[in-house]
Amino acid sequence: MQTGIIGTGRIGSTLARILVAAGHQVVLANARGPQTLGPLVAELGRAASAAHPAEAAGQAELLVLMVPFDSVRGLLPQEAVRDTVLVDATNAFDGPGAPRDLGERGSSELVADWYPGARLVKSLNTMHFETLAVAGTAPERTGSERLAHFVAGDDVKAKEIVAGIITDLGFAPVDTGPLHSGGILQQPGGPLFNRPLTEAQALAWISH
Numbered sequence: 001m002q003t004g005i006i007g008t009g010r011i012g013s014t015l016a017r018i019l020v021a022a023g024h025q026v027v028l029a030n031a032r033g034p035q036t037l038g039p040l041v042a043e044l045g046r047a048a049s050a051a052h053p054a055e056a057a058g059q060a061e062l063l064v065l066m067v068p069f070d071s072v073r074g075l076l077p078q079e080a081v082r083d084t085v086l087v088d089a090t091n092a093f094d095g096p097g098a099p100r101d102l103g104e105r106g107s108s109e110l111v112a113d114w115y116p117g118a119r120l121v122k123s124l125n126t127m128h129f130e131t132l133a134v135a136g137t138a139p140e141r142t143g144s145e146r147l148a149h150f151v152a153g154d155d156v157k158a159k160e161i162v163a164g165i166i167t168d169l170g171f172a173p174v175d176t177g178p179l180h181s182g183g184i185l186q187q188p189g190g191p192l193f194n195r196p197l198t199e200a201q202a203l204a205w206i207s208h
């Protein structure tokens with residue numbers, strides 16, 4: 001499966017490394033252009049390539065947004081992600097540690113407004129990149145001790161596709177519900193943000 005990753009900074013490059021280690025193919029894009037991604041593509045080998053964002057979206061079966069929240073709007077032509085499973089891993093802050101006040105709306109609902117044809121799933125936004133780098137393959141993390149990655153969205157099949165990738169990476173997918181309510185649980189200021197929970201802890205939390 002070819003996964004596109006837009007944003008190759010701390011979290012995007014980490015996801016690229018663990019996806020390739022798990023046998024996936026990746027196409028990467030950043031702001032400065034594919035020519036700047038030579039070293040990362042060389043490190044990852046034949047499973048990786050670089051492109052401009054809209055090209056990466058066109059090539060990917062699943063696309064992950066790992067750019068600053070304020071870069072999301074207008075980043076891609078809406079047509080480029082029509083019917084694509086689009087994972088929003090961004091977080092909206094107003095300053096260091098200050099969640100942005102979006103009123104009643106979740107940040108991923110705004111992303112869904114900006115890309116109305118995409119099959120939006122909020123996921124991979126809660127875990128720090130240093131944890132993401134190692135926790136999926138840590139030998140002590142098997143079964144219900146696996147760390148949870150959350151999925152929120154209104155397209156159940158799209159969430160299942162994202163859950164499959166989370167499982168491939170050695171984590172446990174945990175469904176938090178629709179994009180509105182689940183997304184708010186996952187975003188900065190919500191109870192699941194930046195809390196490394198095992199699958200068992202996450203399920204206990206969700207069901208209580």
Ligand SMILES: NC(=O)c1ccc[n+]([C@@H]2O[C@H](COP(=O)([O-])OP(=O)(O)OC[C@H]3O[C@@H](n4cnc5c(N)ncnc54)[C@H](OP(=O)(O)O)[C@@H]3O)[C@@H](O)[C@H]2O)c1
Nearest residue numbers: 007008009010011030031032066067071090091125128129
């Ligand atoms: N850091 C984490 O542990 C973590 C964990 C979960 C989620 N997140 C979220 O993931 C996002 C990225 O965080 P980060 O820490 O990885 O940031 P970062 O290290 O600053 O990397 C940001 C990346 O986004 C790219 N970018 C910015 N504007 C772009 C545009 N218009 N088009 C294409 N690419 C663009 C940058 O491109 P250049 O390289 O060309 O500058 C860079 O590769 C944020 O929304 C953050 O909240 C971060």
